[in-house]
Amino acid sequence: MLEWKPEILRRLAPLKLSPAREGEIAEEIAQHLEDRYHELLVTGQSEDAAFRTAIDELKGEDLLARSLLAVENDLYREPVALGKGSSNLFAGILQDIHYAFRMMRKSPGFTAVAVLTLALGIGANTAIFSLINAIILRSLPVKDPQHLVLFQWESDKWPPHFSMTGWKSRFSFSYEEFREFSAQKNVMSSVFALAPLGFNDQDTTVGINGEPTLADGVMVTGQYFSGLGVTPLLGRGITDADEKPGAPRAVVISYAYWTRRFARDPSIIGESVTLNGIPFTIVGVTPRDFYGISVGTEPDLWVAFDDKPNMRPWSKPPGGTDSVFTERDWLCLNIMGRLKDGVTREQAQGALDAVFHQFVTADWHPPKESDIPHFILAPGGQGLPVVQDYTAQPIYLLMVAVGLLLLIACANVATLLLARANSRKKEISVRLAIGASRSRLIRQLLTESALMSALGGLLGLVFANWGTQALIALISRANNGTMILDAGTDSRVLFFTFLVAMLVGVLLGLAPALRASKADLLSAMKDNASAVSDPRNKHRLGESLIVAQVAASVVLMIGAGLFVRTLTNFESHNFGFDQRNLLTFGLAPTRAGYHDARLVNLYTQLLDRIQALPGVRAATLIENAPFSGWSSKNSSVSVEGSAQNPSNSEMYWQGVGPDFFSTMGIPIVLGRGIQRTDTAASPKVAVVDEIFTKKYFPAENPIGHRFSLSSKYDPANSYEIVGVVRPAELTDVNPGVHPKGYASYAQFPKTLGQMFFEVRAEGPPATIVSELRNAVHQTDASLPLIGLKTQAEETSEALSFQRLFARLTTIFGLLALLLAMIGLYGMIAYAVTRKTHEIGIRMALGAKPTNILGMVLRQGITLTLIGVAFGVVATLGATRLISSMIFGVSPYDPLTFVAVAAILSIVALLACYIPARRAMKVDPMVALRYE
Amino acid sequence: MDQTASQVEWKKGSAELLILSLVEARPRHGYEISKLIEQRSGGTVRFHVASLYPLLYRLERRGWLCGRWVEKSGQRRRRYYRLTRQGRKVLASQLRGWHEFVVGINRITEAENA
Secondary structure (H helix, E strand, O other), X not given: OOOOHHHHHHHXXXXXXXXXXXXXXXXXXXXXXXXXXXXXXXXXXXXXXXXXXXXXXXXXXXXHHHHHHHHHOOOOOOOHHHOOXXXXXXXXXXXXXXXXXHHHHHOHHHHHHHHHHHHHHHHHHHHHHHHHHHXXXXXXXXXXXXXXXXXXXXXXXXXXXXXXXXXXXXXXEOHHHHHHHHOOOOOEXXXXXXXXXXXXXXXXXXEEXXXXXXXXXXXXXXXXXXXXXXXXXXXXXXXXXXXXXXXXXXXXXXXXXXXXXXXXXXXXXXXXXXXXXXXXXXXXXXXXOOEOEOOEOXXXXXXXXXXXXXXXXXXXXXXXXXXXXXXXXXEOEEEEEEEOOOOXXXXXXXXXXXXXXXXXXXXXXXXXXXXXXXXXXXXXXXXXXXXXXXXXXXXXXXXXXXXXXXXXXXXXXXXXXXXHHHXXXXXXXXXXXXXXXXXXXXXXXXXXXXXXXXXXXXXXXXXXXXXXXXHHHHHHHHOOXXXXXXXXXXXXXXXXXXXXXXXXXXXXXXXXXXXXXXXOHHHHHOOOOOOXXXXXXXXXXXXXXXXXXXXXXXXXXXXXXXXXXXXXXXXXXXXXXXXXXXXXXXXXXHHHOOOHHHXXXXXXXXXXXXXXXXXXXXXXXXXXXXXXXOOEEEOOOEEOOOOOOOOOOOEEEEEEOOOHHHHHOOOEEEEOOOOOOOOOOOOOEEEEEHHHHHHHOOOOOOOOOEEEOOOOOOHHHXXXXXXXXXOOOOOOOOOOOOOEEEEEHHHXXXXXXXXXXXXXXXXXXXXXXHHHHHHHHHHOOOOOOEEEEEHHHHHHHHOHHHHHHHHHHHXXXXXXXXXXXXXXXXXXXXXXXXXXXXXXXXXXXXXXXXHHHHHHHHXXXXXXXXXXXXXXXXXXXXXXXXXXXXXXXXXXXXXXXXXXXXXXXXXXHHHHHHHHHHHHOOOHHHHHHOO | OOOOHHHHHXXXXXXXXXXXXXXXXXXXXXXXXXXXXXXXXXXXXXXXXXXXXXXXXXXXXXXXXXXXXXXXXXXXXXXXXXXOHHHHHHHHHHHHHHHHHHHHHHHHHHHHHO
């Protein structure tokens, strides 16, 4: 054939057609010219003349291109197999996606497994990220949250007294300071403060039509609502006018409280209620999505700042004038503010720091200039980080766990893809042979994996939605239903999922794509009928992926094991008191106007009534609810006659009622317990535990000795030790070894505002609940029972966080195991299929089925053991990080490590056994004919 | 120029019809189509490469023709075009239109010559 094509191609060049199309046209026209040429030769023309006549058919240089232009100028779909670099990227990508869908449809089983696996991995990550988003990243649902600032200070020397808000002293300020900050109108457009009415969600007694109920109340200053930029759904917010002395008392209620208590009655504005016995008028209802300024909590009502004996901000009042409005070191306020337009946070911080510095040094003279605390104006868009502080560590740990899970899922699907890339070698070689470029092929394979992970991501969003809802329900339960979270899917969550899915797609596609496109054309096109496979060479990548999966699941499973052991340790822990048949409930009589002697009388009278009830064996009082985490902690203890204090003289301190130790089942080792005769009028006495005596009286009988809760022994405020008891833990399920002391509640009239009753029943405690209610109701009908529950419920609730964590990590650990084993099974099964021929030959040469079984099992077990070894080493390094979260078990607990290794090996053996048995049953004749 | 202006006009209108009718009976390749047009017109109508193939591609793009590479033993592969179902409908309607046109022309010219 003569050289027609160069002539034709030259004329087609201006059209910039895809190489495939260009080649096709050139071939067809060349054929035509060739036919014409031969015909002309037959008619007797010379070769030269015939050639020229035939070429003349092309009619000049540009006619062909011009005629074709109109026909060819729309998108031409380039066949992938022939593809070199495409001239049209967009068309190429469409083509890739189209082709990827076709490949997925071709093997629905493979696609389903891969997409499901990825969906699990991506879904778990999205679920945990939704939580991080809801708790840590999301801004308050208020106007321009980026302009809000949070006031805090930093010092370990200041203040000299501890009289702060319920948490984190660094966010606590006094009302006087707040007033001075508010005057800085040149940098702040508004400054507002708040203080909770109590430390739990039942801190206020609300009288609705005379019926006492419990609610969670907060005191706020006048600019709270206007400063946050929150417009009430109904009525108005608290304003500056409400703070004026003599102003009518106003309360704003939350949407949830309005729904719960008033069935969203729109005529509620103007209605009267009583708060701790004081009449208030409901003036507003907040919008539905407003939850105050700390995520995870949702106050029921807001009132203006006040200082009445039965209604004042919660915190431990200092000595002195005892008025929240004038006491300069009563740090009971959290302060936030909104920056003035055009003022930066740094400028405002400078101005406010000067005010703060002056305030602190006015009545405190630090020994060193460097002791003066710094004032910090932090970004306030996310409000007060109450929940963030204690959830951040576990949540990030969970994020690491699901990250590992995702890696396992990726490794798993990558193994599948590798196996498939091997079986697609021929197809790929053919494409390469007919001119597809490697980059084009890699793009095609990447598109396939990206499409797969995109589908996985979509399905993952569905899984994540369920997962997040379940998580929120669990977390809420773990916090006694008081943690309210909105973890809806927002654009940030969607973006995260998209990013993860794309990353996974690239990760997944890259290895197989690079490998497949390096295929050796000749050997691959001769089909993959290599008689004896060489596993050392060909499956190195697949094997490393299996090892990685096993290693990662070892990490997750050991983590889960440690948390499960932590939970069982807590559940079986002897807290030092008898938890059986014990009922607990609180009363807050100060809210109903009880004080001082009347208060103690009320408690005594109630104790008498309760002890007289049928079915009650004993009853007593304790200052803080058991396992609430609350206890007075004193940083200094000074013993009479002892010159030096032990360096760490921390002590936990509780006021308790008479018969406390006998009721709780705490054995008295020496002396006596707290008695009814230990009153405000009698000498101050204390009972200490054995940890205390071991520390302060290692060689003496402590009875009769005296100590005071101050850094220097103070005889005027000292306690005589009258008894020693066995150590018991009533404060926290997470016990620490601290010295403990117990005093008579009647000798602390200031802290008696709320006490808890501990009632020991003869039989099941449920039988005496209504009797108890009646007893309280008959004494004073305006006293609601706070948190009535059995000690078993209390303990179980206190452990719900540990339970949640153990559950979640176990689920993730088991998922990891499942995925890793599917991966192992898949790889071994694939290897067996590939080696059918080899197995046939071996058997034909005399290998016994058991030899074959051993050969296959050996491969799987070797990989598993290598994975376990890597996993154990990695875990040894990682468990240090969780040592603060586990209890009663070492982070290097050998039992957990061995158990996980054993479980993994046994399951791995099973996963390999199924394909191994199939290998054993290979019929040599069939196998040899196989390929 | 080996063609007069009237021939060019005539070809433009009828080229599609010619090609469609030539592949009606059986699939043919491009050279065969051009040969048949030349032979049956006694050499008066000729398509050269630069206009025949763009036309074939256009008809293919419209879905009236379907081209397919066919290999016969001992020969190089050629692209054969066959009439699609849609092409068949188009051909029928074009033939009808052409027929009516010819009948119309004849009536006019016969009346003049009578």
